[in-house]
Amino acid sequence: MxxxxxxxxxxxxxxxxxxxxSHPVMLSEEQLRDLNYPLLAEHGRQLDFLASTLxxxxxxxxxxxxxxxxxxxxxxxxxxxxxxxxxGRFPAGGEPRTLAEKIQDVGLLNQLNGxxxxxxxxxxxxxxTDVAGLQQLLREQGLTIDSVNSNTFQxxxxxxxSYKFGSLSATDPxxxxxxxxxxxxxxxxxxxxxxxxxxxxxxxxxxxxxxxxLRRAYLRxxxxxxxxxxxxxxxxxxxxxxxxxxxxxYSMVIPDWGTSYTLCQSLGKQAQVLVDLGHHxxxxxxxxxxxxxxxxxxxxxxHFNGSGYGDDDLTTGSAKPFQLFLIFNELVDASQDxxxxxxxxxxxxxxSHNTKDPLEDLLQSVDNILVAYAKALLVDRAALHEAQxxxxxxxxxxxxxxxxxxxxxxxxxxxxxxxxxxLRPVQALRTAGIRxxxxxxxxxxxxxxxx
Ligand code: PSV
Ligand code: MN
Numbered sequence: 001m002x003x004x005x006x007x008x009x010x011x012x013x014x015x016x017x018x019x020x021x022s023h024p025v026m027l028s029e030e031q032l033r034d035l036n037y038p039l040l041a042e043h044g045r046q047l048d049f050l051a052s053t054l055x056x057x058x059x060x061x062x063x064x065x066x067x068x069x070x071x072x073x074x075x076x077x078x079x080x081x082x083x084x085x086x087x088g089r090f091p092a093g094g095e096p097r098t099l100a101e102k103i104q105d106v107g108l109l110n111q112l113n114g115x116x117x118x119x120x121x122x123x124x125x126x127x128x129t130d131v132a133g134l135q136q137l138l139r140e141q142g143l144t145i146d147s148v149n150s151n152t153f154q155x156x157x158x159x160x161x162s163y164k165f166g167s168l169s170a171t172d173p174x175x176x177x178x179x180x181x182x183x184x185x186x187x188x189x190x191x192x193x194x195x196x197x198x199x200x201x202x203x204x205x206x207x208x209x210x211x212x213x214l215r216r217a218y219l220r221x222x223x224x225x226x227x228x229x230x231x232x233x234x235x236x237x238x239x240x241x242x243x244x245x246x247x248x249x250y251s252m253v254i255p256d257w258g259t260s261y262t263l264c265q266s267l268g269k270q271a272q273v274l275v276d277l278g279h280h281x282x283x284x285x286x287x288x289x290x291x292x293x294x295x296x297x298x299x300x301x302x303h304f305n306g307s308g309y310g311d312d313d314l315t316t317g318s319a320k321p322f323q324l325f326l327i328f329n330e331l332v333d334a335s336q337d338x339x340x341x342x343x344x345x346x347x348x349x350x351x352s353h354n355t356k357d358p359l360e361d362l363l364q365s366v367d368n369i370l371v372a373y374a375k376a377l378l379v380d381r382a383a384l385h386e387a388q389x390x391x392x393x394x395x396x397x398x399x400x401x402x403x404x405x406x407x408x409x410x411x412x413x414x415x416x417x418x419x420x421x422x423l424r425p426v427q428a429l430r431t432a433g434i435r436x437x438x439x440x441x442x443x444x445x446x447x448x449x450x451x
Pocket of ligand 2: 276
């Protein structure tokens with residue numbers, strides 16, 4: 001274990017659970033109980049009231065809470081520090097300096113909500129240098145690595161070839177080979193830490209008409225992806241992410257779900273489409289895309305975030321909770337459709353902005369996701385089906401509104417409690433003074449890797 005890998009450690013003012021490698025800021029079970037205690041009576045009242053209302057609607061509240069308590073969303077390692085824009089960055093202080101500290105931060109989130117037990121890594125920002133130490137840390141914190149994400153959108157120091165004009169789609173075979181090798185390295189790092197998903201997002205594209213031959217760029221990409229796919233372990237999934245614009249503004253090589261879908265089809269069964277909510281033009285009906293991909297057996301994963309215009313990477317569900325609910329409505333509907341095979345969908349967050357404390361932001365994101373999921377579980381499917389078949393537009397919409405307008409927060413809170421977490425994770429984080437402890441431990445100016 002290198003000290004760089006695990007940071008300097010330091011004073012653990014909260015000081016309860018200690019790791020042999022460092023002194024993570026963590027909460028003990030007793031502290032979590034103390035944080036929950038003053039809220040319990042009111043929580044119980046709200047839960048009872050909701051349970052009896054839902055019971056009258058024929059719903060099994062215990063089953064819903066169980067589903068919520070089991071639901072897991074992966075945290076991106078690159079969202080644990082404040083994100084920057086090209087205009088500036090305003091770090092929160094106490095940001096994780098190493099992969100070990102990132103793991104500790106996710107451990108803390110998972111303690112608070114019991115719903116964040118895995119991490120997405122971005123290579124080369126998160127190259128593991130002490131595999132055994134990191135594995136132990138993951139075990140101690142009850143976490144896994146769900147995915148590795150390649151990065152051929154930035155040039156790295158000492159890299160022989162530049163990605164200025166593309167990576168997997170580049171015209172120069174040597175550049176493509178370098179980009180392919182980077183993806184193979186990512187899979188290797190992922191294997192060391194037990195990941196099962198490799199995510200490819202390409203910044204490749206062009207800024208000006210004529211700059212790139214559109215069909216040939218697609219074919220070169222397909223060929224490069226096929227080489228990576230051949231090296232994919234048999235129990236892994238390869239996710240192909242699309243994005244309509246940025247950083248290229250005239251064309252992106254993989255701009256839409258159709259392109260991702262055709263690439264996956266040509267690669268094989270282990271290739272699946274990744275839907276990043278911020279990767280659609282304004283007003284795109286994302287829930288319909290989700291339904292289509294699920295129907296076609298190619299929905300492999302999500303990057304949740306909030307978007308008003310483009311890849312805004314804001315808190316998911318903050319401005320468009322109804323959209324998030326409609327997405328989960330498609331997922332729940334498909335999961336209850338006996339004619340569709342079950343799907344392994346990787347739920348991940350991909351958000352990072354420069355105004356909120358990143359830990360609070362991630363807790364809010366997971367909370368919004370669980371709220372949307374809970375509401376989707378309340379939809380009266382039989383009534384909706386009947387209304388749709390009868391073309392009763394108003395009734396169908398009312399069925400959705402009945403579910404969406406139900407305040408499900410007591411169910412989500414009960415899910416947290418049953419998973420051993422805090423009834424109100426954001427409030428608990430603040431009351432426990434976690435950010436201040438992280439600043440004391442890591443410094444005011446510590447910076448996390450990422451964009
Ligand atoms: C690109 O905008 C993206 O959504 C991809 O998932 C990248 O891996 C990630 O953001 C980088 O922040
Ligand atoms: Mn993404």
